[in-house]
Each structure stands twice: as structure tokens, then as C-alpha cells.
Amino acid sequence: MTASIRVEGLVKRFGTTNVVNGLDLTVPTGKVLALLGSNGAGKTTTVRMLSTLLRPDAGHATINGYDLVKQAKQVRRSIGLTGQYASVDAEISGRDNLYLIGRLLNLSRGQAKARASDLLEQFALTDVASKQARHYSGGMRRRLDLAASLVGEPELIYLDEPTTGLDPQRRNDLWDVVRDRVTQGATVLLTTQYMEEAEALADLVVVMDKGRTIASGTPSELKTKVGGEVLRIRPERPADLVAVTRALQSARLRSPKVDAEQGMVTMPIHGEGELTMAVHVLAACGVPLKGIDTYVPDLDEVFLTLTNKPVENGDDGDVTMVMPRVEPALAPPPPPPGPRIPPPGRLPVGGWPQFPPQHGQFPPQHRPPHPPPRWR
Numbered sequence: 001m002t003a004s005i006r007v008e009g010l011v012k013r014f015g016t017t018n019v020v021n022g023l024d025l026t027v028p029t030g031k032v033l034a035l036l037g038s039n040g041a042g043k044t045t046t047v048r049m050l051s052t053l054l055r056p057d058a059g060h061a062t063i064n065g066y067d068l069v070k071q072a073k074q075v076r077r078s079i080g081l082t083g084q085y086a087s088v089d090a091e092i093s094g095r096d097n098l099y100l101i102g103r104l105l106n107l108s109r110g111q112a113k114a115r116a117s118d119l120l121e122q123f124a125l126t127d128v129a130s131k132q133a134r135h136y137s138g139g140m141r142r143r144l145d146l147a148a149s150l151v152g153e154p155e156l157i158y159l160d161e162p163t164t165g166l167d168p169q170r171r172n173d174l175w176d177v178v179r180d181r182v183t184q185g186a187t188v189l190l191t192t193q194y195m196e197e198a199e200a201l202a203d204l205v206v207v208m209d210k211g212r213t214i215a216s217g218t219p220s221e222l223k224t225k226v227g228g229e230v231l232r233i234r235p236e237r238p239a240d241l242v243a244v245t246r247a248l249q250s251a252r253l254r255s256p257k258v259d260a261e262q263g264m265v266t267m268p269i270h271g272e273g274e275l276t277m278a279v280h281v282l283a284a285c286g287v288p289l290k291g292i293d294t295y296v297p298d299l300d301e302v303f304l305t306l307t308n309k310p311v312e313n314g315d316d317g318d319v320t321m322v323m324p325r326v327e328p329a330l331a332p333p334p335p336p337p338g339p340r341i342p343p344p345g346r347l348p349v350g351g352w353p354q355f356p357p358q359h360g361q362f363p364p365q366h367r368p369p370h371p372p373p374r375w376r
């Protein structure tokens, strides 16, 4: 495997604290690696070191085959960097910012002009292209900054929290630009606090906490590391939470957990048999259920499990972006498989619905959400 970035034992100390503390990192050429961590994890410090802006205190790194310290000039030439803070010249227009960078990178006048126009278009800045950048909103500056890092069409792109301060539409546009670059062969090192972003863009994710790697892998590997599918059972009456838990435990099902606040019991599923068993047990215990479904934890939860702390909102942009979490609606109670056992609880009018449920089979309050949950 050729790697655009190889990092071994990278250390950066500020005072007595190692804010990057022996970091190892390999970014294969042509791939996107997301460095995922909350505020203060050491992401920006890492990016600053890998772009030669900050000298490491220990460790070794090669960037595009160049030694980070001994061949700093070549390293700088071979990368495109978008810092966490907008670094455009506020006194000139967006178009002039990009044109100037093009000229600095030895593009001809015509090439620099054309490149500026393309990038302004890609980042939806054409309308404000002639305005001084100081009149731009935070999101516009951010986009201009990103565009600036792409003028030289670098083969290796560093994006330090590129979507902090962007609204969801602009964020999606940026994701498209990144994907486009990767299709054209670029390698990307991205830092983010957003699991959704890592999931959307990255081939590989390195979860960083206190300057160290605490987990790494593909997004799906990380998810399975922390646990596969989870069954959620929501009884109609909160008082039945304990009964549901006992019933599951009596069938030796592993570790059901009561979430009183959400009014549900959750249980990791370790194979098909357990789900079927759980459904049998629940039907037999006769507790009326409001909902039951399965879901795969998203990376937010993986992160929470790994670091024991929730994802913080970025506080670096003008606008803080909060990713909407879409909670899948709870599905109606499934009937017991095999011979139908009428539960002693409430029987739905017209008997148990078919399994899997058919469209229009449930009264509105029990109708499966669209798209329906993943039934087995």
C-alpha cells in the first residue's frame, strides 16, 4: 500500500502537557482519513505539525514521501491546507484572493482567472465574488478558505474541521467537492467532531482523545467494535419495564438494560436466534408493547462509548452546526412467530397483523414509519 502520510510516535508538548502524545497514523494514497475527536483532542495541533507549521517534539513523519522536518519545503509544496480558522485576505475580493493564490502558485493569468471562477462556482460564491471578503458571512469565508486551499489542485488535502460554521446545504456541497477530489485521485486528511461527517466521507477513521489514538478502522468496523445491533422494546406502561427485563433475563438473554427516561429496554443482539427468542419471550409474558425495533448504533454512540464523553459542538466557526439526529420511530409490536399465541395483553383490533407488516395494516398511531424499520 502506498501511503501519502505515515506518522510514527508524533509528540507535541505545550508546557508540561503532551497535547499530541505518540500518535501513529497512516493515510493510504487516494483515501480519506478522518481524525475524529472532540474539542482539545489535539487534531489541529496534529494538522499544524503535518503541514510544517509546528515542529514536532518527537516522532517521525513522511508526507508524500518527504521527511516532515528535513524536507519541509517539499512537504509544503505538495499539500493543500485549509486551517480551522479562515485565513483569507479580508481587504480584497473573493475572486482576487483566489486569483492571487493562483498566481503565487505560478499559474498563468488566464489559468489563475479560470481556476478562480471554477472554484467560486463550486463553492457558491459567484454572486459575492467581487465583494471584499470582510463583508462575507462566516460561512462564506469558510468556503472561500476551502476554495483557496484547492487552487493548486493538491494531491494531498488537509481539511481541519472544514464544515464547522457551514449550514447543512453548504456542508453537503463541501462533501461533494471532497468526494469529487478523491475521485480525481486526491488523498484527504480530514479532522472533524462530527461522526456523521466521518461516516459520510471517510474510508478510515481514527478516533483521537487527549492526543492519542483510542480506536481506528473503517466506520463500520468501529461500529461493530462497540456492538452490533440493538433491540429496543418500549412497553405501553413504564411500570412494565422491569417485567420486560425479567422476562428477557429468564430466557438467559444477555444484558437487557432499562432506560427509564426513554421508557424502554435495550438489549444487544448476538445473532438471529436471540432476536427470535426475545420476541417469543415478550409475547409469552403478555406485557402490552408500544413499540419494538432493532437499530445499529451510529458513530456518535461509538464515540461516546470509546471516550465516555459526548460530542461537543464546534465552537470555532461563526455558526455552530448541530447535526440533526434522526431517531427512527419505534415500530409496532411484532406478532410472535410460528403459531399465533394470543397474548393476555391487549390484542390489536382484528388480531395480530401479518409479519412482516403490510401497508395500511396498523392504525395510524401504530403505523410503521416510512421507510419501514428493518424487519427480520
Ligand SMILES: Nc1ncnc2c1ncn2[C@@H]1O[C@H](COP(=O)(O)OP(=O)(O)O)[C@@H](O)[C@H]1O
Residues within 6 Å of the ligand: 014, 015, 019, 037, 038, 039, 040, 041, 042, 043, 044, 045, 046
Ligand atoms: N499554542 C498552544 N499553546 C498551548 N496550548 C495549546 C496551543 N495550541 C493548542 N493548545 C492546547 O492543546 C490542546 C489541543 O488543542 P487542539 O490541537 O487545537 O485540539 P483540537 O483541534 O482537537 O480541538 C488543547 O488543550 C489546547 O488548549
Ligand SMILES: [Mg+2]
Residues within 6 Å of the ligand: 043, 044, 045, 084, 160, 161
Ligand atoms: Mg481544532
